[in-house]
Amino acid sequence: MSTRLFPTYKRWDLTFESASGDTITTADGREFIDLMSGIGTVNMGHNHPEIVDAVEKQLHRGWHGSNFFQYKQQEEVATQLTTMTGLQRVFFANSGTEANEAAIKLARKATGREEIVSFTQSFHGRTYGSMAATGQTKIHEGYAPLPGGFTYAPYNDYAQTEKYITSDTAAVIVETIQGEGGVIPGAQAFLEKVEALAKAHGALLIIDEIQTGMGRTGERFSYQKFGLDPDMVTVAKGLGNGFPVAAMMGREDLQPYFGPGSHGTTLGGNPLAMAAVHATLHVLNTPGLLSEVEAKSKQAFQHLRNQCEASDIVTEVRGNGLMIGIACEEPVAPILTKMQEKGAVALPAGEKVIRLLPPLTISEERLAQGLDIVMEAIKETAKTKS
Ligand SMILES: Cc1ncc(COP(=O)(O)O)c(C=O)c1O
Structure with missing residues (x-):
């Protein structure tokens, strides 16, 4: 795409169109599970x-x-x-x-x-x-x-x-x-x-x-x-x-x-x-919101740690609450691209860490769906390599 913008950002091949709750829609009509909350900003979900x-x-x-x-x-x-x-x-x-x-x-x-x-x-x-x-x-x-x-x-x-x-x-x-x-x-x-x-x-x-x-x-x-x-x-x-x-x-x-x-x-x-x-x-300050974050955090860490144990790429799953880093042995950009192909967006933190910052209001089901996409993308990237 031709642009008049300074190229300060390494942009993805996705054009933001709209967003609601934990879902982002791109200009071509595709929907993505949001595991990044606009870089940790839209914590209460889009358009609360x-x-x-x-x-x-x-x-x-x-x-x-x-x-x-x-x-x-x-x-x-x-x-x-x-x-x-x-x-x-x-x-x-x-x-x-x-x-x-x-x-x-x-x-x-x-x-x-x-x-x-x-x-x-x-x-x-x-x-x-x-x-x-x-x-x-x-x-x-x-x-x-x-x-x-x-x-x-x-x-x-x-x-x-x-x-x-x-x-x-x-x-x-x-x-x-x-x-x-x-x-x-x-x-x-x-x-x-x-x-x-x-x-x-x-x-x-x-x-x-x-x-x-x-x-x-x-x-x-x-x-x-x-x-x-x-x-x-x-x-x-x-x-x-x-x-x-x-x-x-x-x-x-x-x-x-x-x-x-x-x-x-x-x-x-x-x-x-x-x-x-x-x-x-x-x-x-809604009663229960923070304890739900803790419950979802526990779910996410368990889910990821269980599945990452067998991974050749992942070295550590770390973080706190719904701020989660998946440290890998290699650059994570291809994994993030694969995740996008499967319908979820997440962030890098440095070159070799996948960073998940989902909206705090995401439902447990939707979070589990998103985490499955993360794991599939990690596994498939490892397979392509070997
Ligand atoms: C810990 C921390 N401090 C400061 C900043 C800078 O914030 P802003 O981009 O709103 O200037 C960031 C942004 O990522 C951050 O993560």
């Missing part, structure tokens, strides 16, 4: 009626007045978020990378220190600060000079990490499960020790919940499952069920450092985005 209704109502009331106005919608959503997290202050942005930029800026300003420690294989975004915090050289290539003051400690290696976190550290930014880096779960003891060391040195702990948050792991936020106590939390992707919106949440004592004029965004926190978030959080 309560969220559509909330956005539609706001659409006709006005989209944007600017942050010169007081917005009661922002206050309501900030109250929902602070009630859910125990943090006291919220800044709204439009994307995950912006939420992390806000956290990094605030950490430096509040501590008067420059150094930000993140981890190898991490992903925090594509703007300069968040990109510099991202511990993957392939993401940095060609963009030098990157802002200074960023170091990368080895993930899940506390003995080494200890050398990076010092009294010069402004903040440690960490994912509890590295998503883009290959669905790599942080070890409980590692994350707890990192938190303790950051606190001992007066460094702030920023937890990036952009991929793991909003029910993805069976808790509202993944750090709650690990029992961690962050100073700041960033969230985007699923926050508005796919509507572009993000938030940086922080402790009350950080409030004086983000005074008028110190940071901002024109469109961040606009009423349309707030309507999406308000309804999404309401759905997230």
